[in-house]
Amino acid sequence: MRLSTLVYMHKNMEKMEPLLYDVIVVGGGISGLSAAARLKQFHVKSLVIEAASIMGGRMRTHQETNLELGAQWIHGGVNANSLYNYAIQKGVLNKENKIQEDSEKGIFFYTSTGRMIDLETSQKAWEIHERIVDESENYPKGGNGVQISLKSYYEKQAKEKLKELRQVAKNKTFSGEYESDLDYDEEDLKLAMDALIIQFEAYCGDTLDEAGVAVYGTSQELPGGDVPFPSGTSSVIRELEKEIDERVMNTKVTRIEWKDDSYFISTEERPEAYRAKHVILTVPLGVLQKKSITIEPPLGVAKETAIANLRPGRISKVFLHFNEPFWIPGEGDIIFLWTKKEMEQGVKSKDWTTRVSSIHELESCPNWMVMWVSGDAAVIVDSIDDEQVLKGATRILRRFTGDPGISVPDKILRHPWLADPLTLGTWSYPSIHSKHQDYYELMRAMPSPENPRLLLAGEHVHPQYWSFMHGARLSGLEQADKIIKYMGKMKPKQNGISAAK
Ligand SMILES: Cc1cc2nc3c(=O)[nH]c(=O)nc-3n(C[C@H](O)[C@H](O)[C@H](O)COP(=O)(O)OP(=O)(O)OC[C@H]3O[C@@H](n4cnc5c(N)ncnc54)[C@H](O)[C@@H]3O)c2cc1C
Structure with a gap:
């Protein structure tokens, strides 16, 4: 017909x-x-x-930019993935489209006082963070696991891992090495671990208070990278x-x-x-x-x-276009290290910017960056106008990089998935x-x-x-x-x- x-x-x-x-x-x-x-x-x-x-x-x-307002990656470029198979069959993907893990790229951690923390410390923090994320996926499943929130799990693990590191440092001092020989700054490491919890939120799809660790790991990860x-x-x-x-x-x-x-x-x-x-x-x-x-x-x-x-998931994915990029190509991945106090105050004063975890350059779309916001803050972002989002984003970029000359992005792209009555969420979690x-x-x-x-x-x-x-x-x-x-x-x-x- x-x-x-x-x-x-x-x-x-x-x-x-x-x-x-x-x-x-x-x-x-x-x-x-x-x-x-x-x-x-x-x-x-x-x-x-x-x-x-x-x-x-x-x-x-x-259509004009090819930017993904919603989903982007096929998680698992392997035959076991029915979407990957279908896309290959239809010629919208070919086997060369697999991407590699971008471990070569630097991760830049900035504090709210406009200081970049040293690379060794940020790498150490990232390493610990990734270990916690990986281990959370192996937490005993279903009835065997004691059901606690991912937030409690993350905080407990971070504390233990920092304690283990301190013990190693202590042993080194006893054996005649000085603490100054250690390849990370302990205070910055703690600051980074407190802040990286928002990175985990952006990955999981919400603040972690309500996410249950025992069922969380039941979502199986397929091999083959993100395509x-x-x-x-x-x-x-x-x-x-x-x-x-x-x-x-x-x-x-x-x-x-x-x-x-x-x-x-x-x-x-x-x-x-x-x-x-x-x-x-x-x-x-x-x-x-x-x-x-x-x-x-x-x-x-x-x-x-x-x-x-x-839970339906609460994330805002906001694309920002800069007429004049302030970053050097390949160095545009910025993690914002909010202090615990700033994050707590942000919740009280409903300041959404304190829940912006990071901003990333898009290699496939020069001059564009993508910013992730989670939880209640994402709900706020989805309810305010573009101008307010642009103002907030510029404010945090200037504050964290210490560069007051960063220009206001000239374009913004997003879809308010949380406010859209046909979706009312991003991606779900238990x-x-x-x-x-x-x-x-x-x-x-x-x-x-x-x-x-x-x-x-x-x-x-x-x-x-x-x-x-x-x-x-x-x-x-x-x-x-x-x-x-x-x-x-x-x-x-x-x-x-x-x-x-
Ligand atoms: C920002 C974002 C990033 C994401 N990133 C990824 C990623 O990288 N990789 C990944 O695998 N997944 C990702 N996801 C999740 C992925 O988008 C979803 O898992 C998937 O698209 C959901 O498909 P669905 O068919 O279940 O639901 P939907 O795509 O939501 O389809 C449901 C449809 O129902 C329609 N509808 C609603 N109410 C009615 C009604 N009353 N009558 C008729 N129709 C109605 C809606 O309009 C909608 O079209 C992301 C999601 C978001 C929002």
């Missing part, structure tokens, strides 16, 4: 019976599009309903869009109700506009938590508790109340696995790869497969190989 005919039909349905589909997919991000493309492969008629004016959700490339898409994440979305059946955009789903042996889908424009035998609901966690869509009968206590226990089992509960079809009618998909439901684009894609594929199997359409494996994911 031609798209113009379809648009005409959808616009003129006021007096029509609901349009009937095998499957309605709510949300056109990577999970929804992957599900719909999979259904089409197996001749299952589906419709994707997307509330925004473009598909892709949190995968959004700014960017040369033409942006939107390039993979465009490929998927070619492979789906039907779609409507600018259409917000408000109600999903089971009656007369099918689901009736209401939109803002029209009650019961669509009818389907199965629904795959892929709206983000924040949207589910806000209950922007009424679901009848409700999801039930187990799923609702699992949803309430997860709280101290979550159990790993919750993800399996969220993936469990309703009303039962034998009768899969309503299925949740999205980055927030995948038990192994939650938070990632490839987790979102896999969740869509797996939920679509349950419906395909139920409908008896699953093709027998050919030569032992089923259709590639």
Whole structure:
């Protein structure tokens, strides 16, 4: 059916019976599009309903600059990664696009008094920080691990590791070496460790008070490094869009109700506009938590508790363009060492700048830098205007580098993911109340696995790869497969190989 005919039909349905589909997919991000493309492969008629004016959700490339307003890296450039495979198959990525770890680059740590701390100390701090991050991922999983917040975990580990270092220093002094021979400054190291916790926040996706360490490590890291898409994440979305059946955009789903042996889908424009035998609901966690869509009968206590226990993630990613770069190419990665006191005062006075962890130059886009903000501060950033963000960013850059001549960036680019009612978060993570089992509960079809009618998909439901684009894609594929199997359409494996994911 031609798209113009379809648009005409959808616009003129006021007096029509609901349009009937095998499957309605709510949300056109990577999970929804992957599900719909999979259904089409197996001749299952589906419709994707997307509330925004473009598909892709949190995968959004700014066309003129190629900057990624949302997701950027495929974490894990290996065959085991279904998104990586798909991108290679479609030619939007090639095997040479793998990037190496940029350990060659210097990390510059600046204090709030405009002093750069020496390289040995910053390297030592970074080393300890990375060790803590790695070890947190190996924390005993699920029920075996005592559930504490990542913040307590990080602070405890940092303290212990600094103590161990002090012990080594003491032993050296006893053996006749002087402390001044040590290759780091103890006070600066402590300052750096206190501040680097915000780096961990930017990595995890929020302040760490509520993130639960025992479930945190269940998100599996694939090998193969971090791989960017040369033409942006939107390039993979465009490929998927070619492979789906039907779609409507600018259409917000408000109600999903089971009656007369099918689901009736209401939109803002029209009650019961669509009818389907199965629904795959892929709206983000924040949207589910806000209950922007009424679901009848409700999801039930187990799923609702699992949803309430997860957190949608609060990060602001802000791109700044400098007409005249103040950094030397290759030396534009700056970590801001706020003191503990400054950070605490910042929380009290709602000064978002004290939660800016770092700023990084973008080698692929000269003159551009990206700044990360986490937690409550990110919520503030997403609610204020560009001018205020530019002012705040310039203020901290001048203060930390000690260079009052740094010019105000002349352009700013960002998407307010936390304020956008269609996302209400960045990428999800488990709280101290979550159990790993919750993800399996969220993936469990309703009303039962034998009768899969309503299925949740999205980055927030995948038990192994939650938070990632490839987790979102896999969740869509797996939920679509349950419906395909139920409908008896699953093709027998050919030569032992089923259709590639
Ligand atoms: C700043 C940022 C950086 C990130 N970096 C990375 C990264 O480097 N690597 C990585 O792997 N992941 C990253 N992520 C996470 C990644 O973007 C997500 O895991 C993934 O894109 C989620 O896909 P999804 O299909 O689950 O959800 P979404 O992409 O959010 O799709 C859900 C869709 O539902 C639609 N919708 C909402 N409400 C309704 C409604 N009522 N009716 C109809 N439609 C509705 C939304 O408009 C949206 O299009 C990042 C995310 C952000 C925000």
